[in-house]
Amino acid sequence: MIWEVFRQEEPGDYHKHCGNVHAPDRDMAKMFAQIQHGRRMKTHSLWVVPQDEVGEVDDQDTAFGGTTDKAYRWATTYNRVDASFAKEVADSEAEQRAAEKKREASSQ
Amino acid sequence: MDLDTVMAEAAPRRFSPKDDMPEEYRKAATRMIQFHANSEVMGGYLEKPFIRQAPSLDRKLAFSAKVQDEIGHAQLLYRAAESLGVKSRDQMLDELAEGEGKFLNCFHYPMDSWYEVPMIAFFVDGAAMRRQATLKRASWEPYAHAMDKVCFEEGFHVKHGEDILRELMTSSKANQERTQEAFDEWWPRILQFFGPTNDKSTHHDFSAKVGLKTMTNDELRQAFLNAYIPKAEKYGLEIPDDPGLIYHEDEDRYEVVEEDLDWDQFFTVTKNASEGSERQILSRADRQEAVDWVREAMDGWERMGSTTTPQAAD
Known part of the structure; x- marks a missing residue:
């Protein structure tokens, strides 16, 4: 049986997928995950999940975000106003700009 | 974990559902997050009619996206709240429909014209975002995680709101006057957005001690005024003389x-005891009832197909 492993580095972080292990049951999966994924990388917590229990949809199955132009839902579209007056608004816009760049890079 | 330990260890994103949290913490966090979730719902419903009333196709698209975002934020927040194990999402939605659930003062007032839209979409959303940015450091991890996504999206809301304000205040004199009238009406409510001053705030001390709140009402309002008054002035809005501002x-x-x-009015409103409160709550309750059949169909489907025991959180 294959178990997908998710590692959280610090308390409060997100658990991020870091690989998988073969194990006959949950306890063994937790033990193998510790050895394979929790030993060298900083680890606060690990999750193990049976691979069969993970549902997946990928970019071959669907067009994430749709196929129409959704520029209207991004802060980066509204350039007649300037976000720099409030740090939290500017931060949000910067995160959106970074996400936009990644999306554009992957569509090319 | 006992309360002293909680206070000693309180830090950003420190506590999660696997920690055994004392009842006082779980109740306080539930009260706060439920309030936040309810406010997202009620804000979304308040703005919903303006999808129809938007003056252009661009605005209509942006507004429908924004309302969709707000309802999505409510879903995230109800999930974060129910992870405390005090109330289920259904329970919180029922409380909101029955007039028990509390929500932000600004969302108890009717919004009738497009001139009022930037009051919510720029000033109230801007105030909310100021507060939400500080909640990324809240001690309840699921709440802080929800804030990551909420803040990611909110930048669009605030900039779009400002764009509407800019458009109105650079258009005809009549539009500018009507926008000023809306501002005069909404300004005192916006000043009250952050709640009573620290010395009159009922819940602040405990919430701060356990790391649920990281800034006081006064600090938040101050930061908001410093950023947003210059913006109002930039677009030619006059700050009303009453309430006084020095x-x-x-x-x-x-x-x-x-x-x-x-x-007094603030506390009447936030106890759901104003005329507007009743109207907003009942109209949402009606709409929730109107789509009951969708939820029932989905529940039926889930029961039919599920192989695992449903969890309390579902």
Whole structure:
């Protein structure tokens, strides 16, 4: 049986997928995950999940975000106003700009 | 974990559902997050009619996206709240429909014209975002995680709101006057957005001690005024004389004359006891009932197909 492993580095972080292990049951999966994924990388917590229990949809199955132009839902579209007056608004816009760049890079 | 340990260890994103949290913490966090979730729902419903009333196709698209975002934020927040194990999402939605659930003062007032839209979409959303940015450091991890996504999206809301304000205030004189009228009406409510001053705030001390709140009402309002008053002035809005507002130039600080704010009205409103409260709550309850059949169909489907025991959280 294959178990997908998710590692959280610090308390409060997100658990991020870091690989998988073969194990006959949950306890063994937790033990193998510790050895394979929790030993060298900083680890606060690990999750193990049976691979069969993970549902997946990928970019071959669907067009994430749709196929129409959704520029209207991004802060980066509204350039007649300037976000720099409030740090939290500017931060949000910067995160959106970074996400936009990644999306554009992957569509090319 | 006992309360002393919680207070000693309180830090950003420190506590999660696997920690055994004392009842006081779980109740306080539930109260706060449920309030936040309810406010997202009620704000979304308040703005929903303006999808139809938007003056252009661009605005209509953006507004429908925004309302969709707000309802999505409510879903995230109800999930974060129910992870405390005090109330289920259904329970919280029922409480909101029955008038038990509390929500932000600004969302109890009717919004009738497009001129009022930037009051919510720029000033109230801007105030909310100021507060939400500080909640990324809240001690309840699921709440802080929800804030990551909420803040990611909110930048669009605030900039779009400002764009509407800019458009109105650079158009005809009649539009500018009507926008000013809306501002005069909404300004005192916006000043009350952050709640009563620290000394009159009922819940602040405990929430701060356990790391649920990282800034006081006064600090948040101050930061908001410093950023948003110059914006209002930039677009030619006049700050009303009443309630009084004194700018201390040496400290770059605004002082609000508290006596000029109607705190009796504020507490009536936030206890859901105003006329507007009743109207907003009932109209949402009606719409929730109207789509009951969708939820029932989905529940039926889930029961039919599920192979695992449903969890309390579902």
